[in-house]
Amino acid sequence: MKRIVLLILLLSQMLSGKILSASYEVSYGIFQTMGTADARFEIKDDQTYSIRIEAKTTGIAKFLSNNRIESYESYGNVINGRLVPLKYVKVRQTDSKKTIKIYTFDHSKQKVWKENIHSDEWDKVEHDFYAAEDILTLFFNLNTYTQSRQDQIFYAIGGSGKDGRINVVFPKNEVLQGMKKTLEMNEGDFLKVILNDRIFASSNGELLINLGKDGLCDKAVLADVLLFGDIIGKRVR
Template structure:
């Protein structure tokens, strides 16, 4: 009975201190062409967290990309005001196929395990020389070539604990989801305000180099983001349209 009461207290305590922050964004090219929408959600309590970003194409971009959707998710522990990831997931999908990469952090052995899954439908020619749809599925497991204690999402929300917003300062970090070779990310502070220039050095959301110009609010969320050199569109802008905080 004593153990049950203790567990109940811990569980209730976590619920009482749970916090959820959500933001919605419109994604556009300039001020005249809507390209998509994005939703960001951060939930954490005294011990755990979950971060998720989902971006969807709309309008002409939806047609050009065959209904492209990208999902990024990070789950782990929340310790000393820092997000410590246990798992990071990337999903890229359209009407015909889906590709998922799942990264599992092994802190004891200082390695990161990667599971890649591909599935979908592709056209092939049968014996009668006619096109037909065939489903495919393959799975591959590997080990990442470097070890780090952050993924893209955890690092972003850890920045307030890691950097000073002083004009001219630059930083270098590593994170899963950035450069495939070493996970390197470069940051530059252009002014005293909460603004960043981020080089992910990896293709993200269709941007070849993953160069981001960010302006942050007091909770560490982007209020405005400019993603440079996106395929088909050039620079695109993500602007916050809704922001809310729910405390348990």
């Protein structure tokens, strides 16, 4: 489920609007629709922001996952048009248990503190590495980094578990045409995001993404997952 949510997390470039929302359906090979996700982005008084994404399993996936629900949230400040996170929260729950992870940013000391809350257990430690962004703010900030449309490497809490590394690649020529064919889309912007982590049976989590005219992801594909085929996230509203 976490990896399905990441299809939805990679959904946007920074927009001028104060409030933005979208809904997605996720299908997985023979299982068809196996989950839904709702995303909401809001800027308050041009000074603070909030992002929230909630994903739920549906149908057979809901039954097999014990009614799994995950939410991802980011809160912080808007500084010179860029989102700067202060807190990033991940919640995972089923009918039988609930876990919460809270990441708090101390940018002045270049540290991130992690709190794990599971049932009655609570632990707060310094995270293994510092990153100036979480995965939500990174992708809402992308347009401030990628105007040159050159391939780049970023680091974010929620990226690779080792160091947060995320590669963003802008396809060209034959590679671009191949992406358009795979995504079955011709309009909008196209990019490849490499999470540098195993997603299902894929080697390093390569996501093919199509951005619509409003900057939101219209469709994302994790291709050739062993046994099942493609995992597809598609915007429905």
